[in-house]
Amino acid sequence: MVVVVVLAGLLGVGGCGGGPATPAASRPAPAVDDATSGIDALFLAMMVAHTEQTLEIVGVGLDRVADARVRTLIAAIRATETDELATMRRWLREAGPSAEAAVARHDHSGHSDAAAGLARLRGARAADVDRVLLDVLTRHQRTAAALAHAQVTAGTSERVRDLATRIDRSRTAEVALMADLSPA
Secondary structure (H helix, E strand, C coil): CHHHHHHHHHHCCHHHCCCCCCCHHHCCCCCCCCCCCHHHHHHHHHHHHHHHHHHHHHHHHHHHCCCHHHHHHHHHHHHHHHHHHHHHHHHHHHHCHHHHHHHHCCCCCCCCCHHHHHHHHHHCCHHHHHHHHHHHHHHHHHHHHHHHHHHHHHCCCHHHHHHHHHHHHHHHHHHHHHHHHCCC
C-alpha cells in the first residue's frame, strides 16, 4: 500500500511529471507521437519492477502449488505479465533520455513487500503453499491495480493510460478469482 500512497503523492507533485494532474475530462488530446511524460515514465518504471516481482512470485508458485486451478491462474498471469513487461520496457526505451532521467530521480526500492512475500512462499510447508501463494499474490496484485488506477487519472500518454486501464481491470479480476480459490 506504501507504493500507492507514494505514487498518489508523486502524481500530484509538479517535479515528478510536468505539474499537477488535470482531470480526465479536461485533459488535452495526446500528441500525435503520444509522448511519454515523466509521470508516465515513472509509472512504467514502477510497473516494470512490480511485474518482475510478480513473475518471480508466480515462478516460485508454479514449482510448488498443488491445486490445478491455482496453477492455471498463475500460468495465465505469467503469460499476460510477460507480454506487458516487454511492452513497458520497449516504451521506456522509446521515451528516450528524458524518461530515463525522470525514472532516475526516484528511488523505487522498498516500494513493495514482495521480498517478504517470496520468503513466506519459499518457506511455506507443502500443505500451506496454495494458501500462502494466494495471499501473497492477492496483496501484490491489489497494489498493481491501485497503481494502475492512479495512472489512469494522472497519466498524459494515451497508450500508457490504456495499458494502466487494462492492468487495473485484469489485476482486479485476478484478485476476485483468487478470493474464490482461497481455502475457507
